[in-house]
Amino acid sequence: MLILLIQSYLKGRSFVVRVKKELSTPRIIEAGMVQGSILGPHCFNIFINDISQMPDTQLCLFADDTAIMSSGPDADTTMTRLNNHLIELGR
Numbered sequence: 001m002l003i004l005l006i007q008s009y010l011k012g013r014s015f016v017v018r019v020k021k022e023l024s025t026p027r028i029i030e031a032g033m034v035q036g037s038i039l040g041p042h043c044f045n046i047f048i049n050d051i052s053q054m055p056d057t058q059l060c061l062f063a064d065d066t067a068i069m070s071s072g073p074d075a076d077t078t079m080t081r082l083n084n085h086l087i088e089l090g091r
Helices: 002-010 039-048 075-090
Strands: 058-062 065-069
Touching (some): 002 039, 065 075
Antiparallel strands (some): 058 065
């Protein structure tokens, strides 16, 4: 039931662009959350909650920013760890 409520809240939204006194043709919003909405942060937390954790790397999250950190015995090892995590996040 909650999913249907959120879905109905997000579907069928549109936007226009105003330049001085002129308005563009309305366009349908196909993705994203309503900016400034109460539901936005909660939906983001649900979305980000299952982000992949991997050994030898650490994720740092703040709002909608994500940083991956790692350290290792040398630069090549560290870069490999970071790249592997990025590949995993892309799946």
